[in-house]
Amino acid sequence: MYWYQTTVGPAHVGFTNRGAGNLALHVGDDHEAVRRRRAALESQLGVQPGSMLYLNQVHGNTVADAEQLAAGVVPTADAAVSTTGRPLAVMVADCVPVVLVGQDPGDPRVCVTAVAHAGRNGFLDGVLEATVDAMRTRAAVRIYAVVGPSVCGDCYEVPEQMAADSELRSPGVRAETSWGTPSLDLPGAAVRRLQEMGVDVDRPQDQPTVACTLENTTLFSHRRDAGSGRIVGVVTVPEHPGANLGSDQQDGAVEL
Structure with a gap:
């Protein structure tokens, strides 16, 4: 069910695998x-x-x-932040999923959680910076991030112009596939960007299965299968009241 699980302070962080099944409503599944x-x-x-x-x-x-949204409402966004321990999920099938937990060493009551979906466009447009900024405005002093599985730089082939343009916007993101064509190393670039912002990063590399979604058939990959499902990165704070937000659905709610 899980590719990786860990705890960060009071928070539980996990990334599912295909054992949990497709968890997205927008890919043609029942x-x-x-x-x-x-x-x-x-x-x-x-x-x-x-x-x-x-x-x-x-x-x-x-x-x-997350505190401004009723249960069942699905916002159009590529990241979410919570100060109440509300369970958060980010869906991926090649893009970089990042789960973050922020605390204040001087105030044990502070626990700010977040998730971010860092695909190429979102990463280059600053979704990670926006997420970390949102956490810091909510009193997170020390932030810890876990970067989940995604397509790797050896496999994420892109056109030459896209590679060049991406490199101009984020130096170091350009890479080369294992067969010698232009590519992007988004997970490596995400780790560097987070570290540059003073975030402590865990990029699990000691797992028994590889972290590349394209190479690892226990994970979903849109590049391998255009009709692919989605795994999720999740963060919960089990002891926090926000983890038990009610499930009454608000009028006009949208499901994904």
Whole structure:
């Protein structure tokens, strides 16, 4: 069910694998089956059914405020932040998923959690910077990030012009595939960008399965299969009241 799990302070961080099934409603899968899988994930995490915040991800840099959203509402955003321990999820199938936890060593009451979807456009447009800024405005002093599985620089082939343009905007992101063509190393660039912002980064590399979604068939990959499902990166704070947000759905709610 999980590619990787860890704890950061009071928070639980995890990245699912294909064992948890497709968790996205927008990829042509049966919606009831997806809802059952989501419910199973929430049950396994020990959070209230329907409390997990999912996003309508559009490769942008908008950060949603989880405390401003009723259960069942899905904001159009590529990141989310919570100060109440609300369960957060980020969906990926090649893009870089980042889960973050922020604390204040001088105030144990502070626990700010966040997720970010760092695809090429979102990364270059500053989604990671926007997420870290949102956490710091909410009193996070020390921030810890876990970077999940994504397509690697050896496999993420792009046109020459895209590689050149991306390198101008983010020096060091350009790479080369294992077969010698232009590529982008988004996970490596995400790690560097986070570290430059003073974030402590965990990029799990000692796992028994490789971190590249294209190479690892236990993970979903849009590049390998255009109809691919989605894994999720999740963060919960089990002891926080916000983790048990009610599941009444607001009028006009959108599901993904």
